[in-house]
Each structure stands twice: as C-alpha cells, then as structure tokens.
Amino acid sequence: xxxxxxxxxxxxxxxxxxxxxxxxxxxxxxxxxxxxxxxxxxxxxxxxxxxxxxxxxxxxxxxxxxxxxxxxxxxxxxxxxxxxxxxxxxxxxxxxxxxxxxxxxxxxxxxxxxxxxxxxxxxxxxxxxxxxxxxxxxxxxxxxxxxxxxxxxxxxxxxxxxxxxxxxxxxxxxxxxxxxxxxxxxxxxxxxxxxxxxxxxxxxxxxxxxxxxxxxxxxxxxxxxxxxxxxxxxxxxxxxxxxxxxxxxxxxxxxxxxxxxxxxxxxxxxxxxxxxxxxxxxxxxxxxxxxxxxxxxxxxxxxxxxxxxxxxxxxxxxxxxxxxxxxxx
Amino acid sequence: xxxxxxxxxxxxxxxxxxxxxxxxxxxxxxxxxxxxxxxxxxxxxxxxxxxxxxxxxxxxxxxxxxxxxxxxxxxxxxxxxxxxxxxxxxxxxxxxxxxxxxxxxxxxxxxxxxxxxxxxxxxxxxxxxxxxxxxxxxxxxxxxxxxxxxxxxxxxxxxxxxxxxxxxxxxxxxxxxxxxxxxxxxxxxxxxxxxxxxxxxxxxxxxxxxxxxxxxxxxxxxxxxxxxxxxxxxxxxxxxxxxxxxxxxxxxxxxxxxxxxxxxxxxxxxxxxxxxxxxxxxxxxxxxxxxxxxxxxxxxxxxxxxxxxxxxxxxxxxxxxxxxxxxxxxxxxxxxx
Numbered sequence: 305x306x307x308x309x310x311x312x313x314x315x316x317x318x319x320x321x322x323x324x325x326x327x328x329x330x331x332x333x334x335x336x337x338x339x340x341x342x343x344x345x346x347x348x349x350x351x352x353x354x355x356x357x358x359x360x361x362x363x364x365x366x367x368x369x370x371x372x373x374x375x376x377x378x379x380x381x382x383x384x385x386x387x388x389x390x391x392x393x394x395x396x397x398x399x400x401x402x403x404x405x406x407x408x409x410x411x412x413x414x415x416x417x418x419x420x421x422x423x424x425x426x427x428x429x430x431x432x433x434x435x436x437x438x439x440x441x442x443x444x445x446x447x448x449x450x451x452x453x454x455x456x457x458x459x460x461x462x463x464x465x466x467x468x469x470x471x472x473x474x475x476x477x478x479x480x481x482x483x484x485x486x487x488x489x490x491x492x493x494x495x496x497x498x499x500x501x502x503x504x505x506x507x508x509x510x511x512x513x514x515x516x517x518x519x520x521x522x523x524x525x526x527x528x529x530x531x532x533x534x535x536x537x538x539x540x541x542x543x544x545x546x547x548x549x550x551x552x553x554x555x556x557x558x559x560x561x562x563x564x565x566x567x568x569x570x571x572x573x574x575x576x577x578x579x580x581x582x583x584x585x586x587x588x589x590x591x592x593x594x595x596x597x598x599x600x601x602x603x604x605x606x607x608x609x610x611x612x613x614x615x616x617x618x619x620x621x622x623x624x625x626x627x628x629x630x631x632x633x
Numbered sequence: 634x635x636x637x638x639x640x641x642x643x644x645x646x647x648x649x650x651x652x653x654x655x656x657x658x659x660x661x662x663x664x665x666x667x668x669x670x671x672x673x674x675x676x677x678x679x680x681x682x683x684x685x686x687x688x689x690x691x692x693x694x695x696x697x698x699x700x701x702x703x704x705x706x707x708x709x710x711x712x713x714x715x716x717x718x719x720x721x722x723x724x725x726x727x728x729x730x731x732x733x734x735x736x737x738x739x740x741x742x743x744x745x746x747x748x749x750x751x752x753x754x755x756x757x758x759x760x761x762x763x764x765x766x767x768x769x770x771x772x773x774x775x776x777x778x779x780x781x782x783x784x785x786x787x788x789x790x791x792x793x794x795x796x797x798x799x800x801x802x803x804x805x806x807x808x809x810x811x812x813x814x815x816x817x818x819x820x821x822x823x824x825x826x827x828x829x830x831x832x833x834x835x836x837x838x839x840x841x842x843x844x845x846x847x848x849x850x851x852x853x854x855x856x857x858x859x860x861x862x863x864x865x866x867x868x869x870x871x872x873x874x875x876x877x878x879x880x881x882x883x884x885x886x887x888x889x890x891x892x893x894x895x896x897x898x899x900x901x902x903x904x905x906x907x908x909x910x911x912x913x914x915x916x917x918x919x920x921x922x923x924x925x926x927x928x929x930x931x932x933x934x935x936x937x938x939x940x941x942x943x944x945x946x947x948x949x950x951x952x953x954x955x956x957x958x959x960x961x962x963x964x965x966x967x968x969x970x
Contacts, residue, residue, distance in 0.1 A: 360869055384878075392875030399866060407867040408965060409888045419874045454964040467870075474875065 306333035307478055307510050308357065308395075311371040315352050318364045324580045326352045326365075328534040331614075334478060339504065339511045341525035341542070343518065343557070345577055349534040350514045351400075354480045358397055359387045375477060393423045396471035400483040402463035406455035412439075412466050413451030419473045438469040441506075442499060461492035465499070472503065478510040479503075485520065497524055518561055522546060530554045533577050533588040540613040550613035550620040552593045587618065595619055595626045641956065645949050649942075653706070656941045657699055660934055666691055667715045667932045689715070702938065711942075712935030716928070721939035725921060729943075730814025731801060732920035735912065736905050738836055739843035744898060747848045751855025752890075756882060758860060766852060773849035778908050782842040782915040789838060796838050799917035803831045843912045847901040854897045858890040865889070892963050899955030903948045 315327040327349040334340050342350045356367045357379060372379040374391060382391065399405045407415060416438060417431035426434065432451065439447035442465040455463060464484060471479055481500060485493035501524060504511045513524055521528055521542060528545045530538040530553065538551040549555040556573045558564060565571060575592040578584060584591070590600040597618070605618045612620040612627075619626035668677075668685040686692045690701065705712060711721040754763040790798045797803070801816045809823035817836070820828035862868065863886055871885040872878075910922035917923070921940060928936040960966045 358873055360872055388875045388877065392873060397873045399870065401866055404866040405870045407871065407885050407889070409962070410885075418876070422875055456965050470870075470874070 305376070307336050307338075307375055308332070308334040308512075309371060309373045310353075310357075311369060313353060313356065313367070313369040313372060315349070315356050315361065315368075316366050317362075318366070319580070321580070323366075325583075326534050327356070330529075330531070330536045332529055332536070332539070334510045334512055336477065336510055337504075337508060339501070339513065339524055339526045340529065341513045341515060341521040341527070342529045342531060343515060343521055344531035345516060347533075347577055348531040350516075350531055351482050353531075354397070354482060354512060354514060358392065358395060358480070359384075360397075389423075393474045394476050395478045395480060396474055396476035397480040397482065398464070398467045398471050398484050400486050402467050402487065403455070403460055405467055406458075406463055408455050410454075411451065412453050412455070412458070416451075416466070416470050416473050419470055423474045434473070435469075438473055439466070441472065441503070442466075442469045443495075444469070460488050461496065464488060464492075464496055468496075468499065468503070472507065475507070476509055478512065480512045480514070482514045483516070484513075486516075493520075500524075518557060519563075530557070535588060535616055536614075537589065537616045538613040539610075545613070548621075548623055550608065550615040550622065551589075551617050552595050552621060552626075553589050554613075554615075555621055555624070556592075556594070587616070589617075595621070638953070638957070641953050645953075648949060649946070652942060652945050653703060653938070654699070656938050657702060658695075660932070660937050661695060663929075663932070665932055667934060670930075670932045706942075711939035714928075714936040715933045716931045716936070721935050722943075724924070724936065725940055725943050727814070728919060728921045728924050730811070731816070731918060732906070732909050732913065732922055734815045734817065735836070735839055735843060735918060735920060736902075736909055738840040739905055739908075739912075740847060740898070740902065742840050742844035743847035743851050743901070746844075747851030748855050748887075748891075748894065751852040751894075752859055752882065752887060754852070754856045755859035755863060755890075763856075767856070770849040770853045773845045774853075776845060778842060778846070778911045779915055781845060782838075782912060785838055785842060786915070797835050801832060801835050801918060802828065803835075807831060839912050839916045839918055842915070843905065843908050846908060847898070847905060850897055850901060851894060854894050855890065858893050859886060862886045862890040888962065892959070895955060895959055895962065899952055899958075902951045902955075906944055906948060 310330060310332050313327060313330045314325060316323045316325045330349075330353050332340065332342075342353070344350045352361065352365075355361050356365070357372070357374065359379075361367065367380075369380060375394060377386065377390065379387075379391065406412075413432065413435055416435040417426075417428070420426040420431045420434055435451055436447045439450055444450055444462065444465050450458075450466075455466075458466065468484075479500070484500065485496050488496060497520060500511065500513070503509075513520070515521060525542045527539070527541050529536055530545075530551060532553050538545070538549070538554050540550070545554065546558065549558055553573075556571075559571045560573065562570060573592050578588055578591075584601070586599075586601045586603050587593070587596070587605050590596040593600065600618055603618070605616050608615040608617060608620045612622065615621075619628055621627075666686070667689060668682060668691070672682075683692070690698060693701070702712070711725075713719065714721050714724055717724060750766055754766045757763055786798055789795050802820060807820065807823070807825050807828040809819060809825065809828070811819055812822065813819055816832040817829065820832040863882075865886075867889075868881060868886050871881045876885070906922075909920065910925060912918065913920045913922035914926050921944065925937065925940050925944075928940065
C-alpha cells in the first residue's frame, strides 16, 4: 500500500471576494522509496497540496478529498494530537526560504534538540550527541561548534542543511521538500539536491520534491506530477514525461528549457496563469494552448487514461501530435 | 558589551547638560519666586524682600546662578530645600521608595496583563475578545489619568467601599519605622497582623490608574507584533516539527514578538514616572511626584531642580537597562555589535 495516498484533493481559501480554489482535484500516491516531483508555476497549488497533508494551512483554508491517507491514517478525520505526534513526526517538511524558516531567537542545537525531545523524549546529553550526528550527516563541518550558532550566523546553504538535519531528526518516512533550492546559489543547489537524494537512500524514506525547475526534475525524480492553475494536468514517470509529454502544457514547459531550444529565440508560453477572477468554463490552459479548439474553451476536459499520462486534456499529445480521445466528444 | 555600555553612558552627558539647563530656566520663567510665594498676601517691605533674595542668591544674574548651581552639582551637592531646610538628596531618597513601589506595581500590572491579553487577541484574531480588548485599549490609552483616577475612586472607594481613598497604609492601626521604604515589604517584616493586606489594599487603585496607559500600549503592541510573527516561516516550521500549539505560540512566536514589546515597555517607563506625579497627587501617595507638585507651588527651586534631575537620570538608566535586555532576547543585536 502506498505511503501517501491522495484522491481528488481540493483546497479552497475564504477570501474577501469569496472562495478561491487553490488546489482542484489532485490525485497522487507516494511509495516508501519513491521520489515524486510536483512541478508547476508559482500559484499552481504545489505547496498548498502538501501543506494540506501536514495540516499546516491557515484557518481560512477548507480541505476536501475523497481520500487522503498517510501510512494507514486517515488525514481527513485525524485528531490534532495524532497529527502532531504521528503525522508531523513521520512526515517532515523543508521549505523554500531556509533563512526565514529557522527561528532567529534560538540556537541550531536548541531547534534540533527540541524535535528530539518532543518525539523521542531524549535528555540533553542524548540530544546533543544525536544533533552532532545529524549535522555530520548533512555535511556540516565542525558540527559541535555549530550547535551554539544562531541562524543569522549561517549562510543560506548552511541553513538549508540545518533544516534538513532537523527534518531528519524525527526519522521521517516521508520528506517533503518545498522548493528546497530556489533561494540558493546554483552551486549550492546541486549540493543540496545530491544531499537529499543520498539521505533518501540511506534513510529509506519517500521524497516529494516540489519545484518549478524541470532540470531538477530530470536529475532527481522517478515520477512527475505536473500542476497548472491548481489542477493536476499530467502524471508520468520521469523518463516518459521527457520523451513523450502528453499534456500540451507539459510539452510547452519542456520546449521552453534552454537545453532543448533549437532556434535563436527561446520559446515561451504566451499569456499568464488564470487568476482568481478569470477562471474559465472549459480547460484552464486553453487560452495559452497551441492546440486548443473552440470545444476546449467551453467544455471541461476529462482525464485521459494512464497511457496518456492521465492528462487533463480533450486532445492529449502523442509524440507531439494531438489525438482525439474516444468518448470525449 | 562593556564598550557598548560606556558609549551609551557617554551619550547621556549632553542629555544631562540640556536637562539641567531647561529645568533651571523653566522654573525661573514661572512668575513669582520663593520669597514672594512665602510672603503671600501679607506683603513685605522692599528692604526685607531684597535681603531674602540676597540671602538665597536670587539677586545674582541668572547665568551666574546657573553656574553656581552646576558647580555645586559637580560636587554632588543638590542644594537644600527651601521649604523643609533638608538636603534635597536626603528628602528625595526618603520619598523615592514610595514612587518606585507604585511604579513597579504599575508596570508589573501592565506587563503581566498586557502581554497575555495581546497574545490571546492575536491568536483569536477577529473574535469578540479581540475586538473588545482592542476597543478597551484605545479607551485606556486615551483616558486622562486624573479623570480615570477620580472615576475609580468614586466607583470603587466611594460607591462600593472596596478600597481606601488615599495613602499607603491604614495609619491609625499600623505603625512601623520604614526600613526598606517599600510599604509591602516593611509591612510584611513588621509582624503586625493585617498590615500587609492593608498596604496591598491601598496600592491596588493607584496601581491600576498608573498601569492603565502602559497596559493599553503593551496589549496593542503585543497583539500586532504577534500577528506579524505568527505568519512567519519559522512558526510554520515549529508546527511542522510536531510541537504543541502552546509551545509554538508561547515560545517560538512570543520570543520573537517580545522584541518590539520590550522597547515599548522601556519607553513607557518614562511616561510612567510622569503618570506617577498625577497619580500620587490624586491618591495622596507620599512619593516624589506629589513632592514635586508641591515644590512647584512653593517655587522651591533647589528641590525642583534636584528632583527632576534625579528622576531623569533614573529614566536614562532604565532606558540603558532596556537596551541591554533587548540584546539578551534578540541574538542578532548581541552578536551584531
């Protein structure tokens, strides 16, 4: 059975101007030794879906799903205490901004030790010993000295390593990394990604990598979920996705990679992601899609079968050519 | 750290010079002088007036009086009170514990009530508690102290007979020599049954009156600071770690939210001593504030100059302490300097 199993997850936020659906019908499953990448532009609801799993959304959010389970626990009906003591122990999360994700008022040692105490009841001595091990594991030199450092004394890359050490401290079964390298230098990015992949293997945990960088996906993930405007538009294994993208959005994203560009001008996707007030009747991507027909603008697409990457499209691409699905019109 | 303290102390010197100058001039700008005030309506012969003025050195040019005053100050001499013939410093020190006791009670009342209230309002933002508290805070902040004091006396003392109207203790039933000058401590040490309760009883209303403005400011500041902090990434991290909500709020969020609150508390201390002047007058609290008000009436120049200077130095020292405390809770300051 999958470690994390989500069917038809939706999250909407109460705003001054009515409800806003940030995540709209997402399905995903993560196995124990999986690396799953969730790709999408800013505002496509990648982080929100994972924050819903952790129960970290603000009170204005409403979460609905047909099924949302972690390791046999039903996340929809779980008590606050179970969520705290089990889910937040077995699922760890690291964030985009390591510099602001650590508490500026407490030392590194305190912040790691606190997790150890909360979940394993370790005493001060044991906390210190284990913290040093963890810092060593994430490649921090002179770990004993770093324990008494405050976050403002660390660089961005170092802070992210501390965040990872802290995430590992609860010995999670699943690690969710929310754009872990976006705020870091390019050279540090590669180091952090390597570190995450190594730790995943060493600790035998699942990894969900949220990113907007197709390059990161290609290097790390086994499977990819592509999100657009809160919807899941495609899901494939990485190799298949790069070889034969089925949703026109995925295809356009890949075409925009500098490595793949053939002409003098880098291709881009025209237009912008629809916002809260310009939600469309039909397919969300239709206005920006090169293959869109009148039908696409008015009728919501159904999910294609898994041979076509469960693409949310009337005419999913096969080897770059749109095919009309049986029964879709 | 020591360098930091020394630098801050050096910076206080110009403040002191300005202070001495302004109080000295301001008092002399008020019509009437100590001699005229004493003669009152009876009148005095011009010769006698000139004699007394000469006696007090008031016939000298103002600049010369000022330099004389500063010269004596530099030798640690605050002068002699014209009304009691006691040394200003001695008189100040004997009255000061009463003011200090009231001020400490006032600020404790404000901090111990204001911070939890602000935190709770922030956590329950938009609730009826939040709206009520913030409305009350605006009212509390805008309330003139003397009016608020009289209102409470009318209601609590006169109407409900719950507290005494004035003074520090029931002087008919209890008497003991001051040892520390703090009535709460002295009454406890006196072994007289009920003395402590009586002192406490007397302290409650002045404490509330004096603490109301800081309470309002601290509650509002804590709330807004807390609201800001609660949306920070590190609070989300703390939750993601599986910490209890209590620990997330009272440790991870509050520790950061307190940084601006400490500054505000420090600034309130200055205002608190100003408030003490009014509060002491309303409640006949025998402290420095009441003494200063009376000294104005008597045009007691040495007492006023000395009293204001001593109170001001206290505010300066407290602000310095607050800066040090600021460093203690905010590691970025501690290591940055």
